[in-house]
Amino acid sequence: xxxxxxxxxxxxxxxxxxxxxxxxxxxxxxxxxxxxxxxxxxxxxxxxxxxxxxxxxxxxxxxxxxxxxxxxxxxxxxxxxxxxxxxxxxxxxxxxxxxxxxxxxxxxxxxxxxxxxxxxxxxxxxxxxxxxxxxxxxxxxxxxxxxxxxxxxxxxxxxxxxxxxxxxxxxxxxxxxxxxxxxxxxxxxxxxxxxxxxxxxxxxxxxxxxxxxxxxxxxxxxxxxxxxxxxxxxxxxxxxxxxxxxxxxxxxxxxxxxxxxxxxxxxxxxxxxxxxxxxxxxxxxxxxxxxxxxxxxxxxxxxxxxxxxxxxxxxxxxxxxxxxxxxxxxxxxxxxxxxxxxxxxxxxxxxxxxxxxxxxxxxxxxxxxxxxxxxxxxxxxxxxxxxxxxxxxxxxxxxxxxxxxxxxxxxxxxxxxxxxxxxxxxxxxxxxxxxxxxxxxxxxxxxxxxxxxxxxxxxxxxxxxxxxxxxxxxxxxxxxxxxxxxxxxxxxxxxxxxxxxxxxxxxxxxxxxxxxxxxxxxxxxxxxxxxxxxxx
RNA sequence: GGCGGCAUGGCCAAGUGGUAAGGCGUCGGAUUGCAAAUCCGAGAUCCCCGGUUCGAGUCCGGGUGCCGCCUCCA
Numbered sequence: 001x002x003x004x005x006x007x008x009x010x011x012x013x014x015x016x017x018x019x020x021x022x023x024x025x026x027x028x029x030x031x032x033x034x035x036x037x038x039x040x041x042x043x044x045x046x047x048x049x050x051x052x053x054x055x056x057x058x059x060x061x062x063x064x065x066x067x068x069x070x071x072x073x074x075x076x077x078x079x080x081x082x083x084x085x086x087x088x089x090x091x092x093x094x095x096x097x098x099x100x101x102x103x104x105x106x107x108x109x110x111x112x113x114x115x116x117x118x119x120x121x122x123x124x125x126x127x128x129x130x131x132x133x134x135x136x137x138x139x140x141x142x143x144x145x146x147x148x149x150x151x152x153x154x155x156x157x158x159x160x161x162x163x164x165x166x167x168x169x170x171x172x173x174x175x176x177x178x179x180x181x182x183x184x185x186x187x188x189x190x191x192x193x194x195x196x197x198x199x200x201x202x203x204x205x206x207x208x209x210x211x212x213x214x215x216x217x218x219x220x221x222x223x224x225x226x227x228x229x230x231x232x233x234x235x236x237x238x239x240x241x242x243x244x245x246x247x248x249x250x251x252x253x254x255x256x257x258x259x260x261x262x263x264x265x266x267x268x269x270x271x272x273x274x275x276x277x278x279x280x281x282x283x284x285x286x287x288x289x290x291x292x293x294x295x296x297x298x299x300x301x302x303x304x305x306x307x308x309x310x311x312x313x314x315x316x317x318x319x320x321x322x323x324x325x326x327x328x329x330x331x332x333x334x335x336x337x338x339x340x341x342x343x344x345x346x347x348x349x350x351x352x353x354x355x356x357x358x359x360x361x362x363x364x365x366x367x368x369x370x371x372x373x374x375x376x377x378x379x380x381x382x383x384x385x386x387x388x389x390x391x392x393x394x395x396x397x398x399x400x401x402x403x404x405x406x407x408x409x410x411x412x413x414x415x416x417x418x419x420x421x422x423x424x425x426x427x428x429x430x431x432x433x434x435x436x437x438x439x440x441x442x443x444x445x446x447x448x449x450x451x452x453x454x455x456x457x458x459x460x461x462x463x464x465x466x467x468x469x470x471x472x473x474x475x476x477x478x479x480x481x482x483x484x485x486x487x488x489x490x491x492x493x494x495x496x497x498x499x500x501x502x503x504x505x506x507x508x509x510x511x512x513x514x515x516x517x518x519x520x521x522x523x524x525x526x527x528x529x530x531x532x533x534x535x536x
Numbered sequence: 537g538g539c540g541g542c543a544u545g546g547c548c549a550a551g552u553g554g555u556a557a558g559g560c561g562u563c564g565g566a567u568u569g570c571a572a573a574u575c576c577g578a579g580a581u582c583c584c585c586g587g588u589u590c591g592a593g594u595c596c597g598g599g600u601g602c603c604g605c606c607u608c609c610a
Contacts, residue, residue, distance in 0.1 A: 264603075379559065
């Protein structure tokens with residue numbers, strides 16, 4: 001068994017050969033905690049959690065470090081704007097980040113070092129570079145001299161001469177080269193600071209990752225990951241610092257694609273971000289509440305990690321639909337606790353084509369974590385289950401799909417319920433209301449009042465509630481309820497009730513009022529028409 | 537200007553030279569009072585032009601288009 005990984009540095013697939021037998025040491029750059037978490041902060045963790053889960057499934061041990069940048073210009077600016085203490089801001093958003101990781105099922109991270117916990121080690125690191133004359137003191141801090149490091153630019157594929165030609169790069173403040181970067185920033189009035197041989201100040205951005213990785217994983221480790229935008233300058237600078245100090249540093253580099261919308265990157269400075277409604281679509285809280293954590297994870301997992309991911313609603317909704325269908329096919333299996341170890345799944349005796357699916361799933365994952373192909377096999381297994389000659393084979397196919405999916409953090413117990421629960425807290429009232437409306441509709445159908453029955457169904461489906469008519473009875477499905485489902489449903493009911501009253505169908509009108517009341521809501525008929533409110 | 541990546545049915549997307557996975561959507565059929573869900577089925581000259589080969593989406597050369605990095609950013 002060999003796992004091959006696309007290495008961003010050499011730009012080719014390379015076998016993963018852990019430095020320490022059976023143990024993979026990986027480091028993934030974490031967030032700067034200064035504001036509400038957005039999806040970009042979470043993509044890396046989900047991608048690399050999936051990677052780590054697969055490594056674990058393959059029998060390797062994993063030490064997975066994901067740092068927290070808890071001191072930075074952005075945090076200081078935020079503190080200045082709000083008057084809140086910088087460390088309180090950092091702590092709050094750190095906890096928020098951890099909460100989102102839990103919701104998304106990111107559970108393989110073993111270490112979350114915070115930048116401020118490693119200041120002495122950073123100072124020691126910088127001192128080593130100073131001693132070698134690779135770092136120097138400039139006007140406002142200590143800088144790394146990129147000319148002193150051969151190979152600077154190898155990760156991002158650029159040469160120092162080219163960079164000097166670029167208009168944006170200007171040497172200032174006594175720097176030897178415009179690309180020289182800060183290792184230590186001298187303190188400015190009102191800023192938090194730590195003592196150092198170069199005066200009070202705080203660490204530069206890049207140094208923390210070089211220091212924390214070597215402190216926790218050693219001077220050479222297996223895997224370094226992060227978002228594609230971190231390649232330059234962040235990772236380039238990490239490499240320069242660590243290599244300049246004689247470290248082997250990371251053997252393989254992985255970079256995940258970035259968030260896009262309509263085929264374009266969405267960055268902080270993107271003009272579209274001025275629109276709050278647009279902006280909200282990338283906020284972790286909103287995404288989780290709108291699509292549900294299982295759907296969000298599924299969306300990220302089924303996409304190839306190296307490509308940009310487009311967060312247009314149509315794509316998120318498509319992923320969600322696919323997941324809901326898969327979960328439906330799995331039925332009770334989806335909520336059964338327990339994930340058998342992959343080795344056990346692989347050892348099981350299976351008929352064709354199930355064994356072939358299983359083999360392809362494993363091959364796909366071993367080949368640079370091709371989760372897109374792996375997820376396709378899951379869908380195929382669901383199809384196999386439908387086509388199976390016997391119930392036993394069908395069950396085997398579903399169980400295999402479930403067990404393989406769980407290796408990637410999919411199909412966790414409770415996912416079906418979690419998907420059904422999203423669409424806002426309003427669904428608390430929505431469920432009983434939908435049930436009551438079903439009864440009204442049943443009565444209408446019984447007396448062949450199909451117009452009323454269909455109107456009710458349209459009201460329900462318009463709010464994202466599924467109406468399922470089986471032989472004897474009907475049922476509602478709340479899996480796909482929209483965020484404003486209750487509002488939409490109530491508005492439709494107001495119209496229905498008005499129509500019923502206009503045609504003197506008071507039985508229907510009253511039945512609607514009773515159904516609504518049963519869900520803790522009521523109509524208020526006023527001179528400007530009817531509105532609905534939460535009953536006391 | 538420098539560097540890198542991508543171009544496969546309406547959309548997302550797999551694809552190791554040998555008759556184009558999978559998903560979403562759409563359309564047709566079954567089912568239904570009509571629907572929904574479900575099931576069955578349909579749909580692609582793989583950006584263009586050359587070349588290598590018995591054979592290319594897959595290799596080579598040349599175009600064209602899009603995206604990203606070189607600035608904050610995960």
